[in-house]
Amino acid sequence: GDSVTQMEGPVTLSEEAFLTINCTYTATGYPSLFWYVQYPGEGLQLLLKATKADDKGSNKGFEATYRKETTSFHLEKGSVQVSDSAVYFCALITILTGGGNKLTFGTGTQLKVEL
């Protein structure tokens, strides 16, 4: 079945450091890919998405490019801030056999940014 693999956390960085969180996936066809962010005690917020190969999603300084050849969707940011500290989830849309679709998530990567 479809699956998403993310790098283990926590990732600890100093403010203004460069961030990469790796995400690879296994899926039939060409699913849409997403990054969600979860702040402590809150629900998930969509950070960015890409719906086809070579698309680049971007938002709030974060970027991720849909790489079909490597089945990857790595999240990057050039200069992180303390306020970026959160858990980041990579996800893809899975087509359900009974109709409809759902998000299949990775296990999440916790990011801690220190001054």
Next chain:
Amino acid sequence: DGGITQSPKYLFRKEGQNVTLSCEQNLNHDAMYWYRQDPGQGLRLIYYSQIVNDFQKGDIAEGYSVSREKKESFPLTVTSAQKNPTAFYLCASSIGFFSGNTIYFGEGSWLTVV
């Protein structure tokens, strides 16, 4: 403002009790979902609904039940048959079931068994 409202934020359940988590959306979305989140894990799908009066089991439906009597409402009941209900529960919705549609989440409900 449009969004998804979950209540209560925190809920405690005694052994053998059924509890119901509320989820309301005013986004006019057709599709609604319930996910469960355990510490250090990703989210797992419990139930989903494509239209009113229709719903389907997800990956971990055992011990849960839902209803979809109105488009904007999708309550989740955690029954006594759910052996390990302590978790963070997230309700979500989307316009429809096309691959590119974004799924939006509520703020979540914490359920603890006491």
